Amino acid sequence: MAHQMKRNPPQQPPSFTANPVSITQDTKYLIVHAREGQNQIKRNVQPSTATFTNVILPLAHIDNALASKSHILVFYRAVSTSPELRNASMEAQNILDSYNVETSMDDDLFALVDAVFHNNADLEPESYRLLKKIYMGYIRHGLKLSAGCQRDRFQEIQLRLSCIKAEFQRNLAQANSAGIWFTAGELDGLPGEFLSKLMGGEVGKVNGDKVQVALNDSDLFQTLRYARDGETRKRIYIANENKCGQNVSLFREAILLRDEAARLLGYPSHAALRIEDKMAKCPETVNSFLGDLQARLRDNGMKEVDKLKQLKKADLESRGESFDERYFLWDHQYYHRMMLEKQYSVNRQKIAEYFPFQSTIMGMLRICETLFGLFFSEFNRDEMTKLDSPGVAHVWHEDVQAFSVWNSDEDGDFVGHLYLDLFHREGKYANAANFNLIPGFILENGKRRYPATALVCNFSKPSSETPCLLKHDEVVTLFHELGHGIHDLVSKTTYSHFHGTETEVDFGEAPSQMLENWCWTPTVLQSLSRHYSYISSEYLDHWKEQAYREPQPQEQMPDAMVESLLQAKHINGALFHLRQLHFGIFDMVVHESDDRHAIEGLDVSAKYNELLARILPMDSPEGDDWGHGQTRFQHLLGEYDAGYYSYLL
Template sequence: MAPSKLKNPPQAPPVFTATPSSLIADTKRIIETSRKVQDAVVANVTANDATFAKVLLPMAQDENTMALETHILGFYQAVSTDSKLRDASSEAEKLMDDFAIESAMREDIYKLVDAVLERGDKLDPESQKLLEKEHKDYVRNGLGLPAGPQRDRFKEIKKRLSQISIEFQKNLNEENGGLWFTREELNGVPEDVLSGLKKGEGENEGKLRLTFKYPDLFPTLKYATNAETRKQVMIANENKCNQNVPLFKEAVVLRDEAARLLGYPDHATFRIEDKMAKTPKTVNDFLGDLRSRLKEGGQKELKILTALKETDLKSRTPSQSFDGNYYLWDNRFYDRMLLEKEYSIDQQLIAEYFPLQTTIRGMLKIFEELFGLQFVEITGEERDEISETGKGNDIVWHEDVQVFSVWDDEGEGSGFVGYLYLDLFPRDGKYGHAANFNLQPGFINKDGNRRYPATALVCNFSKPSAKKPSLLKHDEVVTLFHELGHGIHDLVSKTTYSRFHGTNTVRDFVEAPSQMLENWCWTPSQIKALSTHYSSLSDDYLQAWKEHAGDKPKPEEKIPDELIANLISTKHVNDALFNLRQLHFGIFDMTVHQPADHDTIKNMDISVTYNSLRKEISQLDGPEVLGKGYDWGHGQATFGHLIGGYDAGYYGYLSSQVYSTDMFYTVFKANPMDPKEGRRYRHTVLERGGSQEEMKTLKEFLGREPNTDAFYKELGLTN
């Protein structure tokens, strides 16, 4: 039970009671209301008397109110078990996107915003930023073009790109492919995974169905001893969503056309202009420098892994000759084997110390101590009491979802902060990766009071079984902490306008706060604090552990220091190859969004470009070395980032690592649990959201300009 003072939040959580028809009706109502606000501004204000309060404030307040519903209307497509509701959510997003495009191209409003900017009234910094951003957005949305065919074509492109984005992500969410294998073909894959696979009937009698969901895919690529099985899984996964191939091509061609219509040389220049990097040259120089620094390390790592593969193959079948190739489908397998052989790392054993629920509680405790927060899970009758409808089921979208009310501790004033939701297990039709979704932003209401945020983590960890809870591999612990970091950013942000709330920062900074927090998962004291061996959770789990452990002594409750030391020693093992993989994504992104001319992108074979760049940058062999050519797979068709907002921005995962490492080394490395610095970080970085220039936020926190020293030192790449 929650402490009495934390049982009554001042704001009810959102409800998830939409039907397909109500969802569309609500979307149309919201759009109509918003259109009336815009029309009223135009009807009642002239360029001569245009002020921020008369023009931008009413529209910003309308945007705040809209966001309380629109984020959830679009969220159903990622989480609902009802395919009709998912379809309606996609349709709602299309309607909202079309309206956003229409709004962004209203010349009558643009003229008023332009007049406000020209007037030059003194505004508070966040309002000034809103004014400048809004003005720039109108220009970037085609209002710098003369009215007529060019502007009409630009609008047409924007609408089509919105449709492509929605359809592309829907195809990924709905993807439900898989392959049938015998148990022998899946030799080496942990029994935990095999026992959860669908059993075949008829022509598939005696086989198991392996899906491309992460809890099936990754253990198979890591543990299946049969290289042919790994190869089939790898190639099929790259081809699981081929209906997205033409959509991806159409998107990059249309983006290039739109950028050129606006007078930019390419889409990358258009997109990067308002990010921290400012120019493609800055991005390309950074990626090129990192690539040259990583190349030698990648070659060394590859040499070691190739030798390990050769030894392994000879030990299995001495008569088999080694072809000298190290394939894409070898990498997770031999990376894991190297860690086991050279570093005594048993990922399955480590996972036993990280049951999902106790790990989450440990993570929330870290955030409580560091940032001055309190998390109270809302369960049972408390859900009925807190729900506006009186029905506790209405405040979640699925029975597996956990919900927490979040509060400040006494030192931070004991106030309410918002709601945190956790949706942790895979299911049909659900978003397939790990991500944080804002459900309702925070902002200042018209009456001057704060509206509190609600945020959701959507992940795909393995489900618990009768004999074991859901157990996290260490890389899944890092993923969970990273996404929780986004959730905390979303919760503690305090901005006037929803536009700048939480993670609404520029894309080449947004990952930095969460990347910085990943360091806690590599700190001995925090690894120990997060751990609890699952056998200590209940007598049933202890008995289940004994069944497979034989006469081994009962494990310690906390992970042993020796295991922690071994784990930490592996932090940078094969780091060069990992970062070269990230560079492949980043350089591919820049390649398709920075063609020499429009014909280049129209004539580009995207799949060949994707696979040839991967071979060239990552140095791993694909089916192309077996005479298959470079069009054997279509990985770009599964790459939701580049259609969902990270276009000409994937480099941000690497460049924001520069900022995150700088912040950690400078402020937290000496004492990661320093509550004084934790609260300073909360107030200086997280609370600001995107309400001021991100570089200004960084400088204020670091006390200087950021630099790459810590980043290259951490990677062992200092000259």
Template sequence: MAPEKYRRPPQLPPKFTATPRSLVDDTRQLIERSRNVQDRIVKDVTAAAATFENVVLPIAHDDNKMAIESHIIGFYQAVSTDKALRDASTDAEKLLDDFGIESSMRQDVFDLIDAVLKNKATLEPESQRLLEKDHKSYIRNGLNVPAGPQRDRFKDIKKRLSEISIKFQKTLNEEQGGLWLTPAELSGVPDDLVSALKKGEAENEGKVWLTFKYPDLFPTLKYATNAETRKQVFIQNENKCNEPNVALFREAILLRDEAARILGYKNHAEFRIEDKMAKLPKTVDDFLADLRTRLAPGGKKEIEELLKLKNQDLKERAINDGTDGKYFLWDHRYYDRLMLEKDFSLDQEIVAQYFPLQTTIQGMLKIFETLFGMVFIEVTGDDRAALADGGKSSDIVWHEDVQIFSVWDDEGEGEGFVGYLYLDLFPRDGKYGHAANFNLQPGYIDENGKRRYPCTALVCNFSKPTPKKPSLLKHDEVVTLFHELGHGIHDLVSRTTYSRFHGTSTVRDFVEAPSQMLENWCWTPSQLRSLSHHYSYLSPEYEAAYKESSGKDDKPSEQIPNSLIANLISTKHVNDALFNLRQLHFGMFDMTVHEPGSREEVEKLDITTTYNKLRKEISQLDGPEALGGDWTWGNGQATFGHLIGGYDAG
């Protein structure tokens, strides 16, 4: 039970009790209310009388109220176990997007906002920014295009792009692909993973079902000694969402280009980057080209060293498959891991034993408490029931696995309430498949001057605990958790007047910066040691299981040894060039498809070939094309949700 002073937050958490019917009904009511606000402003205010207070402010207050409900309405499709609820969430999001497009293209509202801007009244900085951003947003949504066929076409494009985005992400979330493999084909993969996989029956008897979810995919690519298995898994994962996402991706690229040209831009990249810190595509292109020039020699050298290791490994295992001169995409995680073990005495499986998920989270929260003067109180038992406000305690979470924390400023910061943090950490059917932070309710100042507090959720996909082992994090998963938690903290500590600017709702090419800076704590010896807690100390059952699996009579040290920390930190920049060249491939592909020289060029673009050729040219790693195949062996772009979901030209 929480200390008394933390048991009654001034704001109750939201409830997750929606039904498929209520989601759509509530969405229609939100839209109607918002439309009425806009209609009333247009009816009551003339251009001559337009001010920030009677035009922009009522819309901002309505946006605040809309966000409190709409974010959660759209969130169900990423986390609900009920397909009907996910489908309704998708339908509701489409209604909201369509209304957003309609609102953003209202000439009558824009004329009033234009009048306010021209009045040049003195406003405080955030209100001035809101006015300028709103004004620019209408222009970027087509209101500088003369009314008529072109503007109508632009509106149709916006609606179709919304449909594409929703359908593309839904396909990723609900992807259920995988491979039936024999235990022999999975030789080298940790036994606890293989033993937990679904067992086959009938024609698949003796096999297990390996999914493309992260807890299955990454360990297989890292540990499977059978190169053919790694190849199969890698290629099939690249093709897991071909239908319908390949066609949707191409359609999105074409429509974005057409829309940008209607607005008078040379291409979609010019349109998108204008509103970011970089401002111009040339700034981005020059930056990426400079990175490529600097990284390429290092990547070549790293491949040479890894290829030596591969050739030595094949020789020791008497494998003569004709691939000793090539370093493949499906080789990299395996030999990168082997190099860390052989050259740096670093076994990530041993490292992971010191980072059970729950104790690692507690350690991370302590770091943030120290850094930012915060207090995290997990809401459980009677406290959870009390915050359900007459409902069931399960009403304030969307799944039984979800943890909820009330977050407060500590004594030195004034002891005020900050907001709610949710952790949804394990994979399940229909759930968002990567790691991300979702704002559920933004913070802002309401029309009565009262602060509204934010709610934010981390949605991740770490391995689930078993009777013999808790969920154990590899170091790169510790970094991922810290990164996403960084977004959550950014969301929580934000203090804005308007929800429009809350938390991570900043320019997209800054949004990752706070989390990337906070990742550095994962490479600090003192913090790594304080985060660590060997899982054998968690319970007598885990202690017995550790002794049985390790064959040792004694437990290891409770915290990670300094020698292991030193080994880990010494690997921080091992194969760093290849890691960053992989990221560079994503960025340069993004710019290539969004920055064509002409409409004809984008129409002729073979996106799949472009994706795979660029990966080879930039990362220098071989794909199936090196074995005599063509460039159409995989469709990685069809699995790349970021480029459809907001990071385009970003």
């Protein structure tokens, strides 16, 4: 990445200087400006004179301008350290959602769009696709409904759904920072470095002799994988399923409102509405796909559990404990990890030593440079300072790495900006994700607006003495999210409406899932790997403290380690995909009810747990009211409602 000469990008990186007041003011200003543009179109054009050039193209320019500024305003809610700034960013999203609802229910604009749609003009493919999307957007927002009660009710539903989504995400972010107190004995088996980072109780208080394990994904999976005590695993598993009780009513309200809105529009269900313009086209296709996949996986899933039960039996008996023939949900991470270690010589901790954070990131970018003909040029702190005007910041946090991205051919054209925000912070978005900050599109003067995109993760921050070591599955996750980021960067569309990952949801995961395969290629694994003890003398000393006089490992991952990792790639794969099937089938069940009474009478938590017990051949607590897993299922309160099947497709 240092092989090309530094160049100044033709588009400077965006600034991140917002405060709670400015976010609200800027959002309102953008909307006022957008409405002025819409009103000008309505004043100057009649349905009889409406064309793509004087209606759709100006609307596209309005959307382009709005998207190029608003994405950053709502991004702060995912990454800011300030609760006030996060709340203002959430409110900005609510304001924008309200604007979008009002715009999509504007009769005068729809009359013009309708006229253009039916005049059969000869348009190039992307322009026709834009016209159709805008037209169908009005239809799906009730413009065929008669004015009055039905139209008003539909608008109320859309505005309320916007508020529900924001509140759901806020509740979940707060719940992820909660935790459970355990004694040292209850956490027997967990790595010492992990335990050393946990918050201890105050001396003399109730939990003074305990440490707190947070209910975020990192702490959760570490505990489920390594805690020897089954009761410890059970406690944290069930606590995680119940950590966000305030979202129970919100989730239920959301599916009821979605169902009502779909029926107002004449669709039999929310799923029918959402899938209509996806690749699958109809719920029947999705249900057939999921049902067929479940039938194919069921027997293998049961066989995998039988083998895991044998492992659990041997483990318990070696400790002098009896085995009751049950294999619980909270057992799986622990015994799956044990199977990989004992039967396939796959030691997650040892493998992680070959993926120190910074060298792995740089290696991933080098692979993308080779695959896609790109060049990543990192901005160092001095360069960022030179870019800065007084009061301007080009990153939102000191941990963020920023890159300008170029084509690596002779022309070396600029591609866009990439940001990596990969360390855990309080209040940060809890999962791995890619966020578009600025979409790419063609400006009115014919020049290109270049994209900016951000990868957000939650790894432990390294120090000069203690490294951040990535598990192999975390490397896979990084490749997946970087796949979205590359898709975002290299996309070249005329309109922001279609930029990057703004495609059909059931296609949007395909590029990232294809990129994951490089994490299972031997030559790539070895070129990507570097044992952390070779990075610095401090890290070598750290390794020596952990290794107890073992010889220093070779610098790149040994062939035997690579081979064992590849042999174990599909171990318990049926169970993994059955779990994904549970999510996908639950998504369809709650969004494709037979009738209104069925959805009104649905006990959502009970259905979630009942489907889990039926699909996944593992034991769960008795009854159907032991957990509320849907309350942390943020995909379904995001863009994946009636679309989670995309991950399996």
